[in-house]
Amino acid sequence: MTAKTELVKELVAKCLRARDLAYCPYSHFPVGAAILTTGGDIITGCNVENASFGLTVCAERTAIQRAVAEGYRHFTAIAVTCDIKDSFVGPCGACRQVLMEFGEKWDVYLTKPDGSYKKTSLEELLPLAFSPGHLDKK
């Protein structure tokens, strides 16, 4: 179910704040994410880079790992943001797949630094996806 506007605004505000906590000394490209659980809780994440560059974890995956570790498995929406002002930027392919693990019905709010956002969905961002259900179908 689509979240109410007030809750979306809170989600967006929290992803912007999460971006400010990004650890990105190599790329200088901060990213923030905030996940809304079906129960109305919000879990945030930022990108966490590493001197061994390939070990970097994106903001979206930081958020989902935190959420699962806190006991949440059912989600309705994620807001993501970076510092790009002139276009709405989506999660990378790896993050799309990781979100898909927890359902295809996510609303995804692509958020600009000024807090304006565009609503899309995981289905739209990852069409013809491989998902956990396929493992039962062989």
Ligand SMILES: O=c1ccn([C@H]2C[C@H](O)[C@@H](CO)O2)c(=O)[nH]1
């Ligand atoms: O979906 C994405 C794509 C990139 N990044 C981060 C990883 C890296 O720290 C920086 C530049 O790629 O942005 C994310 O957090 N999420």
Ligand SMILES: [Zn+2]
């Ligand atoms: Zn990513």
